[in-house]
Each structure stands twice: as structure tokens, then as C-alpha cells.
Amino acid sequence: MTFDEAKDKFIHTWGTLASQWGINRSMAQLHALLLIAPESLATEDIMEQLQISRGNASMNLRDLMDWGLIYKQLKPGERREFFYAEKDIWKVARQVAKERRRREITPVVEVLNELKAIPPDTPEAQEFLRVIAGLGNVVGFADSTLNAVIKAEENWLMGQFLKVFR
Amino acid sequence: MTFDEAKDKFIHTWGTLASQWGINRSMAQLHALLLIAPESLATEDIMEQLQISRGNASMNLRDLMDWGLIYKQLKPGERREFFYAEKDIWKVARQVAKERRRREITPVVEVLNELKAIPPDTPEAQEFLRVIAGLGNVVGFADSTLNAVIKAEENWLMGQFLKVFR
DNA sequence: TTGAATTTTCAAAATATTTTGAAAGGAATG
DNA sequence: CATTCCTTTCAAAATATTTTGAAAATTCAA
Structure with missing residues (x-):
């Protein structure tokens, strides 16, 4: 080629x-x-x-x-x-992570918080609250991951993380 | 509400x-x-x-x-x-991670590998190869992250990871 | 200022994606 | 089997997104 x-x-x-x-x-x-x-x-x-x-x-x-x-x-x-x-690809990744966090994660967190306030009177409501709580955890994980990328000024922690899972 | x-x-x-x-x-x-x-x-x-x-x-x-x-x-x-x-939200996340990895990461890795084979004769080619190499690292990180989600049958490792970065 | 060079804006056109609904396909029932 | 009930398919319609290009705005030099 x-x-x-x-x-x-x-x-x-x-x-x-x-x-x-x-x-x-x-x-x-x-x-x-x-x-x-x-x-x-x-x-x-x-x-x-x-x-x-x-x-x-x-x-x-x-x-x-x-x-x-x-x-x-x-x-x-x-x-x-x-x-x-911007040629520093990690900086690019950080920038993208930051933007996506702001545009996508933050609004979801807000909505989920609003929704978890409903009264748990019916079985439907209880199921709903369970799902909302579960989603809260997943979104929290996504948020942490993006933060990891954003905050990793040094590559050390990132390297540690990769070692653990590779 | x-x-x-x-x-x-x-x-x-x-x-x-x-x-x-x-x-x-x-x-x-x-x-x-x-x-x-x-x-x-x-x-x-x-x-x-x-x-x-x-x-x-x-x-x-x-x-x-x-x-x-x-x-x-x-x-x-x-x-x-x-x-x-599927009501187990972590399982849902794993499933989505698995699919996205297959559909999005795998093809990119293949193209990047193809592209890094060009001869580094001109300054343009050298710059290109640098960018490709950098992207390879970022994609590798994304891949590892998705794998982390996919393989985390237990929440222990995930919890460790979150602790470090929170 | 004026005017040429350049960039931005935005309505209309082109393109791409999603949705519909009716026809065709399948499966269970009598 | 024939009929009914239900699902799938897919071309056409509806919608949404992207792109164009020309007019308006901006910038700078003289």
C-alpha cells in the first residue's frame, strides 16, 4: 500500500x-x-x-x-x-471524554435522580425504581471511566489499570 | 411526579x-x-x-x-x-460492551494494522505513522476497558478500579 | 472610509434514516 | 386442508440530517 x-x-x-x-x-x-x-x-x-x-x-x-x-x-x-x-492523541481522547461526559452522562444522572423520587406504592413502581437504581450504578461506572481518562495526566495509573485487566 | x-x-x-x-x-x-x-x-x-x-x-x-x-x-x-x-443491568452493559467491541473496535484495529505497514520514506508518511501508532494505543485502551466490563463477572475488580479513580 | 479577501450563515436541495402499512409468509386450530 | 391469528418483509412515505452555495457579515489593507 x-x-x-x-x-x-x-x-x-x-x-x-x-x-x-x-x-x-x-x-x-x-x-x-x-x-x-x-x-x-x-x-x-x-x-x-x-x-x-x-x-x-x-x-x-x-x-x-x-x-x-x-x-x-x-x-x-x-x-x-x-x-x-491536536496531535497528542491522549489529549484528544481526554477532550472527547470530557465533552461526552458533559453532554451525555450529566443529563442522564439528573433525570435518574428526578425519577428515583417517585413513591414505591405499586409493584410497577417498585420494579421501576429497581431498574432506575441499577442504571444509576452503570452510569456511575461510565462516569468514573471517563473521569479516569480525563484525569490521567500521567500514564501511570492508566498503565496499572491496563495491566490488571489485560 | x-x-x-x-x-x-x-x-x-x-x-x-x-x-x-x-x-x-x-x-x-x-x-x-x-x-x-x-x-x-x-x-x-x-x-x-x-x-x-x-x-x-x-x-x-x-x-x-x-x-x-x-x-x-x-x-x-x-x-x-x-x-x-434482561433485567440484570450489568449483564446488559456487558452485552452492549461486547457488541460494540465486535462492531467498532475490531474493524479499526484491523485497518490500523494494515496502515502501519507503509514505508516511512517521506515526512508525511512519518507523521502519518506516528498518528497511527498513537491511535493504536488509544484504541487499545478502549478495548481493554470494554474487556474489563465484559469480563467483570464479579464486581470486585470493578470496585477496585473505581476506588482508585474516584 | 472603501473595497477586496475571507469567513459565516442559513434556506433550500440532496441524502440518509426511520417508519409505515399492506401483502406475503408461517404456524396452530378445528 | 382451510381458516384464523400472528409475524415478517419491504417498497414507499415520512422524517431527520447533512450538504450546498450564494448572500450577508467580517476583517484587514490601503
Whole structure:
């Protein structure tokens, strides 16, 4: 496999994968492209390489910046904006974990807490409360795991964890 | 909040959440409904409670069975099929972890292995290989984490892990 | 200021996904 | 068997998401 083939395959694969994760294809491909780019790229470069429209590029670049996965660079003497990706993959993972925790875990915890306040008068209500309590535990685990990723500034604890389960 | 309100809110919330996870609303709501049902339900019950069509119910029930999250029950003297959910939430989590690992992690590992075989002749290729190697580590971590969930028949190790990071 | 270069916005178009419902398929009953 | 009851399938319709592209906004240099 040549480098160009590998590059295409990488960008394509990342895009396909991301859609299973609720991230749209353009955003994922954009991220993939910037991840493997040795230099920062201008919007034009991106539009051309991925064959997407200006609007699409603009919106997804912004979303990626919101996620903290890419940065804007201003080159002296250049009017255009350039973009480059965060290359420390663990930092990327931390960033994603942090965002997903905020967007997905936190709201569920709130709803579960609300729901566990109903009176346990009927069998249905009791079953319901059991399920809610169980889900609370699982969500707690997910939360802890994401926190582990987020807080692992050093790789030591992570390494310990991996050793135990491998 | 009354039980009925709580039930509706739970089903609705679960459905909304799931769509961020690439699972469709009907499937998630169906699962939520069965999770909190104290008795197994017939297709008709489900159609009525969730206001969905017969075809929709049929397809999503099958998908949930494929995921190992619900079971079919045949009641003596009844011609209709009944469905009930796996109520052990940790088992549900394990099942989901197992499926996602199979569907998402395994293919990525294969592609990454393919890609890391390119010759490191240019700076671009070298950067690419660095990124691929880094992603390999992150994916390895995700894999280990899912394995931890999958293999944790007992809660002991899980508890240890949580203690360390909490 | 003005105007050229660049980015952002957003309604409409394109695409993708989900849902429906009716027809076809199966299985149990008499 | 034929009939009834129930489930599955799948093309078409409905919905939701993504993408486009041109107009509006912004930025910077002169």
C-alpha cells in the first residue's frame, strides 16, 4: 500500500466509523485529514482534498474547535486562517471524554435522580425504581471511566489499570 | 411526579439519549419500555404504548434480540409471542460492551494494522505513522476497558478500579 | 472610509434514516 | 386442508440530517 492509498483509507475509515458514533462524516474526515497533516491547512486545501463545500468546511471546523480537537493559526502576512489538529492523541481522547461526559452522562444522572423520587406504592413502581437504581450504578461506572481518562495526566495509573485487566 | 409521568419521562429520555449513540429512537424506547415492565409484553401492547407500527415493532424487537438485550417468551395457550428484557443491568452493559467491541473496535484495529505497514520514506508518511501508532494505543485502551466490563463477572475488580479513580 | 479577501450563515436541495402499512409468509386450530 | 391469528418483509412515505452555495457579515489593507 502506498502512502496516498493509506491516507485515503484512513480518512475514509475514520469517517465511516464516526457515523456510528453520532459524529457526521465530514467532521470526522476533516479531523482525520488534519490529524495526519504535517502542516496546518487553509480552508481551501481542506475543501479541495475532501471535496466538500465552503459552508460545510466552515461549520465543521468550528465544531471541531468547540470540541477542542483543532486550533486556528494565523500566519503572519497571510489573511486566510489555517487549522491544525491536536496531535497528542491522549489529549484528544481526554477532550472527547470530557465533552461526552458533559453532554451525555450529566443529563442522564439528573433525570435518574428526578425519577428515583417517585413513591414505591405499586409493584410497577417498585420494579421501576429497581431498574432506575441499577442504571444509576452503570452510569456511575461510565462516569468514573471517563473521569479516569480525563484525569490521567500521567500514564501511570492508566498503565496499572491496563495491566490488571489485560 | 407520578409513576406514569416518571415512566413516560424515562422512555422519552432513553430514546433521546440513544440517538446520540447511533441507536434509533424506537429501539431505545422499546428497550426502555421492556426494562421497566414487570411482566412480559405482547407486540400489540408495545405498539399501543409507544404508538408505533407493527412493522417497526417487529424489526426493532428482532434487533434487540440480536443484541441479547431482550428475550422471546412463549406462553402456554397463547398464540402471540411475548417479550421481556434482561433485567440484570450489568449483564446488559456487558452485552452492549461486547457488541460494540465486535462492531467498532475490531474493524479499526484491523485497518490500523494494515496502515502501519507503509514505508516511512517521506515526512508525511512519518507523521502519518506516528498518528497511527498513537491511535493504536488509544484504541487499545478502549478495548481493554470494554474487556474489563465484559469480563467483570464479579464486581470486585470493578470496585477496585473505581476506588482508585474516584 | 472603501473595497477586496475571507469567513459565516442559513434556506433550500440532496441524502440518509426511520417508519409505515399492506401483502406475503408461517404456524396452530378445528 | 382451510381458516384464523400472528409475524415478517419491504417498497414507499415520512422524517431527520447533512450538504450546498450564494448572500450577508467580517476583517484587514490601503
